[in-house]
Amino acid sequence: MTISRNVLGICIALLASVALAPGQDPTPSPDFHALVFSKTLMFRHASITNGIAAIRQLGDKHGFRVDATEDAGAFTGTNLARYKVVIFLSTSGDILNEEQQAAFKDFIERGGGLAAVHAAVAGDAATEGTWPWYGEALCARFTNHSAIVQATVDVEDRKHLSTAPLPKHWVRTDEWYNFITSPRGKARVLATLDETTYQGGTMGEDHPIAWCKQAGKGHIWYTALGHTEASFTEPMFLKHLLGGIQEAAGFPQAGLRPD
Numbered sequence: 001m002t003i004s005r006n007v008l009g010i011c012i013a014l015l016a017s018v019a020l021a022p023g024q025d026p027t028p029s030p031d032f033h034a035l036v037f038s039k040t041l042m043f044r045h046a047s048i049t050n051g052i053a054a055i056r057q058l059g060d061k062h063g064f065r066v067d068a069t070e071d072a073g074a075f076t077g078t079n080l081a082r083y084k085v086v087i088f089l090s091t092s093g094d095i096l097n098e099e100q101q102a103a104f105k106d107f108i109e110r111g112g113g114l115a116a117v118h119a120a121v122a123g124d125a126a127t128e129g130t131w132p133w134y135g136e137a138l139c140a141r142f143t144n145h146s147a148i149v150q151a152t153v154d155v156e157d158r159k160h161l162s163t164a165p166l167p168k169h170w171v172r173t174d175e176w177y178n179f180i181t182s183p184r185g186k187a188r189v190l191a192t193l194d195e196t197t198y199q200g201g202t203m204g205e206d207h208p209i210a211w212c213k214q215a216g217k218g219h220i221w222y223t224a225l226g227h228t229e230a231s232f233t234e235p236m237f238l239k240h241l242l243g244g245i246q247e248a249a250g251f252p253q254a255g256l257r258p259d
Contacts, residue, residue, distance in 0.1 A: 032084035032249050034059065036068040041093025045119060047229045051089045054232035058242050064249070075100035077107070085113035085249040088120035090226065091127045105133055109216025113248030117241070118226040121177065137215050138222055139183035140208070146176040146200025148228060153209060157190040161251060162210065162221065162243030166191075166236055175227035176209070178202040187213035187220075210240070212247060221248045 036055055038048045052068045059066040067083075075096055080086070080103060096104060108114060116138060120127050123142030128134040135141060153170040155163045176193060183189065184206060191210040195201030210223040221244040231237045 032064045033082055034064055034066050034085045034087055034245060034249065035074065035080075035083045036066060036087045036089050037070070037072075037074070037091060037095075038068065038089040039070040039072060039091055039093075039095040041095060042125065043092050043119065045090040045227060047118075047227060047232060048090055050229045050232040051117065051226065054238060054241070055087060055089070055245070058238065058245070062242060062246075064245075072096050072100050075103050077103045080104065080107040080112065083107075083112065085115055085245060087245060087248075088114065088116045088127065090117055090119040092119050092125075094128055094130055096128065096131075101128075101131055101133070108137070108218035108220070111217040111250070113219045113250060114221070115241075115245045115248040116220070116222040118177075118224060121179070121222060121224065137213075137220055139187040139211065139213060140179040140181060143178050143180050144202070145178060145227075146198060148173060148175045149198045149200065151176055151198035151201075152194040153191050153225075154194055155191050157188065160188075160190050160212065160243065161247045162212075162223070162240050163190045165239040165243065169194075170236065171197075172225075172234070172237070173228065174225050174231065176200060177224040179208075182206050183208055183211050183213075187211040187222075210244075212244075219248045219250060221245075 036052055038052065056066045072095055121140060121142050122135040122138040123129050126142040150171060150173045155166050155168050155170060157163050176198065178201065182203065189208045189211045193201060193207040193209045195204065195207055201207055212221040223240060223244055225231060225237060
């Protein structure tokens with residue numbers, strides 16, 4: 001028996017419509033909108049330009065749209081509602097006023113995401129050092145850093161989107177941050193530094209370098225990597241960055257619980 005193309009197309013559409021169990025949603029589209037924020041009032045990293053370009057390329061390749069700004073006026077409830085994730089790219093200083101802080105805090109706690117890179121960690125010589133909420137959200141405060149040297153990153157979490165693609169012992173060159181206290185216990189540590197592999201570490205055997213946590217309904221991901229311009233051309237670092245952005249945007253995966 002011959003079946004016309006029209007009839008066959010209708011049958012396929014009907015089968016697709018009933019393929020899911022009642023009440024089951026289809027897999028959500030990976031498409032989302034990200035805002036890169038790179039305002040600096042203190043030290044300005046030369047890698048910011050490279051970082052913005054790399055994130056735009058990641059968006060083009062992996063299905064998310066990217067806006068970039070250094071205008072803190074973008075931090076209003078109405079404007080932030082357009083985005084799934086905000087990326088603080090080596091920001092520095094007190095970059096938001098009180099109204100902007102309130103809008104951003106509300107954005108995160110209602111389910112928005114923050115992917116924070118390198119200098120975007122809290123601290124008097126880093127980002128938003130006078131804002132208590134930001135310090136609690138990032139779980140650690142910057143104190144100082146090593147020279148730009150080679151070191152070994154030990155990947156602890158093999159399931160997280162930002163660390164699953166990485167080797168268990170990842171040797172690379174960067175400027176390595178030290179923190180006043182470890183975020184362990186307040187955040188899910190994803191990777192640590194092996195201080196025996198370089199000079200300049202001050203935290204001993206427990207030196208987290210990337211972690212994530214939940215804040216309200218929102219997701220926060222931080223990596224201390226990304227000082228150098230070359231970082232944003234490294235395939236492994238770009239996979240790390242992509243996974244962090246996707247996790248902060250709410251892609252389902254394990255690993256947000258504190259250690």
